[in-house]
Amino acid sequence: MTVKVHFSSDLRRLTGGLTSVEASGATVEDLIVGLDGRFPGLGDRLRTGMAVVLNGELIAHPGYEPLDDGAEIYFMHQPSGG
Amino acid sequence: MTVTESRPQYKFVGTRPVRHDGVDKVTGRARFGADLDLPGQLVGQVVRSPHAHARIISIDTAVAEAMPGVKAVITGEDFPPVEPGVGDYDMCVNLMARDRVLYEGHALAAVAANTAEQARAAAAAVEVHYELLPPVLTIDEALDPDSPVIHSHLFTSGVDPAPAEPSNVSGVTVFTRGDTAAGFVEADVIIERELTTQPVHQGYIEPHAVVADTDPHGRCTLWCSSQGHFNVRAQTAAMLGWETARIKVIPAEIGGGFGGKTTIYLEPLAAELSARAGRPVKMVMTRAEVFRATGPAPGTKVRVKLGASHDGTLVAGKAWMAYSTGAFGGVAALLGAWTVFESYDIANFEVEAHNVVLNTPRSAAYRAPSAPMSAFATETVLDELARALGIDPIELRLRNAVTQGALTTMGAPFDRIGFVECLEAIRDHPNYTAPLGENQGRGVAAGYWFNIGESSSATVNLNEDGTATVVTGSPDIGGSRASMALMAAEELGIDVYDITPVVGDTEAVGFTDITEGSRATFATGMAVVEACRQIVTDLRGRAAKMMGIDVSEVDWVDGRAVHSGGEHDPLPLAAITANAKRTGGPITATGSLEARGVGPSFAVHLCDVEVDPDTGVVRVVRYTAAQDAGTAIHPSYVEGQIQGGATQGIGWALNEEYVYNGDGVMENPGFLDYRVPVASDVPMIDAVIVEVPNPAHPYGVRGVGETSIVPPLATMANAVAAATGRRILDLPMSPMRVLDAIVNGTGNGDGSVTTAR
Numbered sequence: 029m030t031v032k033v034h035f036s037s038d039l040r041r042l043t044g045g046l047t048s049v050e051a052s053g054a055t056v057e058d059l060i061v062g063l064d065g066r067f068p069g070l071g072d073r074l075r076t077g078m079a080v081v082l083n084g085e086l087i088a089h090p091g092y093e094p095l096d097d098g099a100e101i102y103f104m105h106q107p108s109g110g
Numbered sequence: 111m112t113v114t115e116s117r118p119q120y121k122f123v124g125t126r127p128v129r130h131d132g133v134d135k136v137t138g139r140a141r142f143g144a145d146l147d148l149p150g151q152l153v154g155q156v157v158r159s160p161h162a163h164a165r166i167i168s169i170d171t172a173v174a175e176a177m178p179g180v181k182a183v184i185t186g187e188d189f190p191p192v193e194p195g196v197g198d199y200d201m202c203v204n205l206m207a208r209d210r211v212l213y214e215g216h217a218l219a220a221v222a223a224n225t226a227e228q229a230r231a232a233a234a235a236v237e238v239h240y241e242l243l244p245p246v247l248t249i250d251e252a253l254d255p256d257s258p259v260i261h262s263h264l265f266t267s268g269v270d271p272a273p274a275e276p277s278n279v280s281g282v283t284v285f286t287r288g289d290t291a292a293g294f295v296e297a298d299v300i301i302e303r304e305l306t307t308q309p310v311h312q313g314y315i316e317p318h319a320v321v322a323d324t325d326p327h328g329r330c331t332l333w334c335s336s337q338g339h340f341n342v343r344a345q346t347a348a349m350l351g352w353e354t355a356r357i358k359v360i361p362a363e364i365g366g367g368f369g370g371k372t373t374i375y376l377e378p379l380a381a382e383l384s385a386r387a388g389r390p391v392k393m394v395m396t397r398a399e400v401f402r403a404t405g406p407a408p409g410t411k412v413r414v415k416l417g418a419s420h421d422g423t424l425v426a427g428k429a430w431m432a433y434s435t436g437a438f439g440g441v442a443a444l445l446g447a448w449t450v451f452e453s454y455d456i457a458n459f460e461v462e463a464h465n466v467v468l469n470t471p472r473s474a475a476y477r478a479p480s481a482p483m484s485a486f487a488t489e490t491v492l493d494e495l496a497r498a499l500g501i502d503p504i505e506l507r508l509r510n511a512v513t514q515g516a517l518t519t520m521g522a523p524f525d526r527i528g529f530v531e532c533l534e535a536i537r538d539h540p541n542y543t544a545p546l547g548e549n550q551g552r553g554v555a556a557g558y559w560f561n562i563g564e565s566s567s568a569t570v571n572l573n574e575d576g577t578a579t580v581v582t583g584s585p586d587i588g589g590s591r592a593s594m595a596l597m598a599a600e601e602l603g604i605d606v607y608d609i610t611p612v613v614g615d616t617e618a619v620g621f622t623d624i625t626e627g628s629r630a631t632f633a634t635g636m637a638v639v640e641a642c643r644q645i646v647t648d649l650r651g652r653a654a655k656m657m658g659i660d661v662s663e664v665d666w667v668d669g670r671a672v673h674s675g676g677e678h679d680p681l682p683l684a685a686i687t688a689n690a691k692r693t694g695g696p697i698t699a700t701g702s703l704e705a706r707g708v709g710p711s712f713a714v715h716l717c718d719v720e721v722d723p724d725t726g727v728v729r730v731v732r733y734t735a736a737q738d739a740g741t742a743i744h745p746s747y748v749e750g751q752i753q754g755g756a757t758q759g760i761g762w763a764l765n766e767e768y769v770y771n772g773d774g775v776m777e778n779p780g781f782l783d784y785r786v787p788v789a790s791d792v793p794m795i796d797a798v799i800v801e802v803p804n805p806a807h808p809y810g811v812r813g814v815g816e817t818s819i820v821p822p823l824a825t826m827a828n829a830v831a832a833a834t835g836r837r838i839l840d841l842p843m844s845p846m847r848v849l850d851a852i853v854n855g856t857g858n859g860d861g862s863v864t865t866a867r
Binding site: 086 | 270445474564626704706813
């Protein structure tokens with residue numbers, strides 16, 4: 029599945045300044061593995077305290093979430109609260 | 111109430127029944143953390159550091175152990191070893207110091223004895239030799255390169271290149287959008303201000319308390335109040351190095367948490383003391399201990415710069431932020447950076463936020479953590495921009511407010527949100543144009559907060575007579591029993607008082623995450639709805655059996671199974687439960703989920719104050735607060751959340767602060783000297799519920815518990831500026847600070863423009 033990936037701007041330092049890329053994967057974890065190959069070190073960051081917005085829904089722990097072809101996915105920090 | 115978007119009319123949701131636990135709580139029958147006593151119970155006492163920063167040379171417990179009635183004494187050496195910066199190091203060392211004490215009040219030993227007097231005497235007899243170290247007590251000190259570095263293992267995260275030397279900045283978060291420099295070039299008016307806030311405590315009435323009973327087989331039962339008993343279990347197990355299954359946590363009623371009870375302080379100590387003594391151990395903090403060793407919210411130093419065109423369009427923003435996270439790092443800066451410009455659609459911005467470590471208590475979450483301080487900065491500068499541009503302050507916000515599709519700071523678009531509706535509700539409220547008296551001024555400000563999902567579980571059991579029990583894993587902090595019962599009543603079609611909502615212990619209900627992020631009614635409510643819908647499916651099947659028809663011909667309508675063909679009389683729920691044994695056995699279902707579709711919330715507050723020009727005392731004359739609640743499941747408790755958050759924010763703005771002497775010793779650890787608002791300090795707060803339902807929740811719920819504390823700091827500051835002509839940028843606006851501004855012209859004058867093109 030090919031998807032459009034958007035990164036929160038603080039991750040740019042790990043993506044060579046890019047805020048969005050096209051990538052592929054059957055699940056979010058697949059996607060992260062592929063992204064880590066392109067941007068070494070990004071994978072660990074995306075697996076630690078990061079959520080995604082996929083199809084308009086915030087998913088706090090997205091690891092095995094399946095991806096549809098053409099989807100847009102936004103990596104962002106997990107919100108917390110008091 | 112303002113209903114801004116159409117939604118279904120519900121039978122129970124949106125009504126105001128007396129809460130199920132209400133009578134017990136107002137008659138004193140409810141059992142809070144300190145109310146339990148067990149036979150043979152010992153009393154635990156923590157030994158705390160009198161110094162803000164010192165190396166522990168030795169701890170001698172021999173004298174204490176030999177004292178009458180003493181059954182156990184523990185120190186950091188009695189817990190599993192920890193490695194700096196690895197795993198739960200910060201939590202473990204915060205609960206029990208190892209080689210150093212890092213703030214005044216830091217726990218370094220604990221004793222258990224037959225009586226409180228014996229425990230206190232033994233604690234005093236624990237002999238500690240210290241090598242005093244220089245404390246770092248303010249953000250400015252911590253950032254000074256010549257200051258001592260508190261943790262030699264702490265290297266700033268989030269920066270490139272990775273630092274070669276440790277520092278007192280544990281992490282930096284940077285968010286950017288567009289071309290900020292070019293944006294400011296386009297601006298017609300630019301205002302930049304530096305603002306500070308002091309650490310403030312969550313101020314819950316109930317101190318931390320626990321009873322631990324560790325049996326000879328090593329199984330421990332904990333009774334305590336918290337914002338999440340599964341979290342208590344996990345953190346206690348981590349600190350002790352025990353398997354989770356060894357610990358059972360029974361939730362007591364909670365007398366306030368506001369984020370401060372999302373972490374633990376006493377539980378592993380009590381469990382370990384109980385294990386060593388072979389008897390139950392009860393520990394209850396004094397108020398002074400609560401102030402010296404728990405919470406608080408961080409103090410801050412924030413610079414915000416905003417540029418706007420003549421028509422009020424915000425074209426650029428820049429923020430530099432520092433949050434003091436106490437003796438350990440944290441996520442405060444991330445949340446500040448995230449929220450500082452989140453409410454406004456600004457094409458170009460740069461935010462840089464720092465977590466700063468000090469020799470003060472480890473900061474804890476406090477209702478919308480970090481957002482009140484970031485909003486204080488942004489909303490203050492917006493107020494000045496409105497004056498400079500000659501635009502009504504609400505109109506200025508309306509011209510820049512985020513709406514559905516606008517980008518969040520993180521880059522993803524907002525779903526349906528209700529910020530504009532909140533602004534309009536205040537603009538159209540009669541209090542916005544009410545006449546002002548002498549020495550009075552009016553302020554307005556907005557705020558934003560997230561809603562989080564996470565894991566929740568609920569089990570619904572139908573009883574033989576058609577009543578129901580709803581068991582959840584979320585402690586009832588703000589009326590969640592009533593909210594769960596209302597949603598269950600709506601689903602099942604039975605009266606809300608025929609439902610008994612129960613908070614189950616860690617062995618009685620499925621895992622449920624901590625109550626934070628305004629998630630209980632949202633996420634645990636979803637689990638309740640899921641369980642109820644399984645129950646209804648089951649009921650329809652059983653009714654079909656009883657009627658001798660196919661289940662597809664059975665509808666569930668108002669608590670009855672109805673034959674769509676009309677040939678059979680409807681079967682009320684009680685008739686089906688009475689025949690449960692003959693149709694398949696007990697009727698029960700569990701909903702468990704990782705909730706999605708969170709609904710963030712916005713609030714807009716309006717306040718009139720009167721400032722006494724002779725004393726500097728600020729009196730709140732009128733206070734109006736509008737907030738998007740999605741759908742208000744129980745409007746009274748939504749209003750209560752709005753009023754409570756506003757009141758806490760008023761205290762933050764006017765009086766509350768930690769006062770330390772030069773050695774880092776807190777000088778006001780009690781409610782006499784740490785001044786929280788009392789009922790006579792605030793008028794009846796006019797709570798306006800705005801309902802823009804969250805499309806992702808079965809009843810449209812958004813998080814409502816936290817947003818109301820975000821706007822008051824700026825609302826109050828803007829009102830005081832309007833009343834006095836002096837803008838005070840450093841909180842709290844205590845009488846002497848306000849008087850100083852009036853008499854000596856301190857503060858920032860009349861809101862003059864920093865740069866005008």
